[in-house]
Amino acid sequence: MTPPTAVVDIHALSVAFAGRPVLTDLELQVRRGDIYALLGGNGAGKSTTLSVLLGFLKPTSGTVRVAGVDPAQAPDAARAQLAYLPENVALYEHLSAFENADYLLSLAGRRAGAGAIRDALRAAGLQEAAWTQRLAGFSKGMRQKVAIAIASMREVPLLLLDEPTSGLDPGASADFHTLLESVRARGTTVLMVTHDLFGAVEVADRVGVLDHGRIVHEAARAQFDLPALHAHFSGRARAA
Numbered sequence: 001m002t003p004p005t006a007v008v009d010i011h012a013l014s015v016a017f018a019g020r021p022v023l024t025d026l027e028l029q030v031r032r033g034d035i036y037a038l039l040g041g042n043g044a045g046k047s048t049t050l051s052v053l054l055g056f057l058k059p060t061s062g063t064v065r066v067a068g069v070d071p072a073q074a075p076d077a078a079r080a081q082l083a084y085l086p087e088n089v090a091l092y093e094h095l096s097a098f099e100n101a102d103y104l105l106s107l108a109g110r111r112a113g114a115g116a117i118r119d120a121l122r123a124a125g126l127q128e129a130a131w132t133q134r135l136a137g138f139s140k141g142m143r144q145k146v147a148i149a150i151a152s153m154r155e156v157p158l159l160l161l162d163e164p165t166s167g168l169d170p171g172a173s174a175d176f177h178t179l180l181e182s183v184r185a186r187g188t189t190v191l192m193v194t195h196d197l198f199g200a201v202e203v204a205d206r207v208g209v210l211d212h213g214r215i216v217h218e219a220a221r222a223q224f225d226l227p228a229l230h231a232h233f234s235g236r237a238r239a240a
């Protein structure tokens with residue numbers, strides 16, 4: 001079977017909580033191999049969109065596919081297609097980077113050799129000295145590298161990122177963007193939700209602005225227009 005062109009395919013998605021609409025006729029397609037940044041202010045509906053993709057929330061109406069799988073019908077199968085990194089990556093504090101990878105991969109049903117784990121940690125840019133250190137002293141950027149190493153070993157088609165650069169200094173953000181580019185170069189599709197307009201413009205192939213549960217502006221890299229993006233992101237375009 002040919003894999004679908006859009007790894008994330010959301011069509012006419014509406015979600016309401018107790019009758020209050022939070023997403024309304026949302027259209028969002030992320031093409032295979034793209035990095036898509038979904039920008040939105042507080043309460044725009046970003047986390048709700050991620051919850052639907054993860055199969056935790058069922059749409060009120062509309063269709064959603066993750067690599068061709070409907071997360072509302074088959075949440076486990078949809079989750080098997082993706083790696084999800086929440087804002088604060090969840091790993092075992094008392095285990096080392098290497099042990100986290102070994103253990104979490106075995107939970108995901110993957111056995112990986114020591115050499116493959118070292119290769120993945122190296123490719124994710126984690127310094128060798130940190131591989132055997134407990135996570136407790138790791139920065140957010142280091143934790144993300146461990147999580148991305150694990151995700152790359154699972155060989156999933158989609159990486160979902162929630163606010164990946166919040167709390168990172170500019171150097172760590174730039175490192176993270178370089179890492180995302182290498183993830184994309186291996187063919188993984190990335191959907192990140194973020195408040196970081198400048199980071200989005202730096203790394204994304206496509207940016208969408210979510211406002212009150214709808215995409216109000218979308219642009220591909222060649223058409224990025226920072227003032228227009230900012231106007232939509234800040235809500236000034238709506239007010240005008």
Ligand SMILES: Nc1ncnc2c1ncn2[C@@H]1O[C@H](COP(=O)(O)OP(=O)(O)OP(=O)(O)O)[C@@H](O)[C@H]1O
Nearest residue numbers: 017018022040041042043044045046047048049195
């Ligand atoms: N379980 C829920 N029950 C009721 N309302 C909810 C629920 N989850 C989210 N909402 C509401 O839905 C709207 C969108 O929330 P969501 O968390 O998706 O926004 P967000 O874009 O992720 O915001 P933030 O950037 O602040 O995290 C908000 O008004 C929120 O209060």
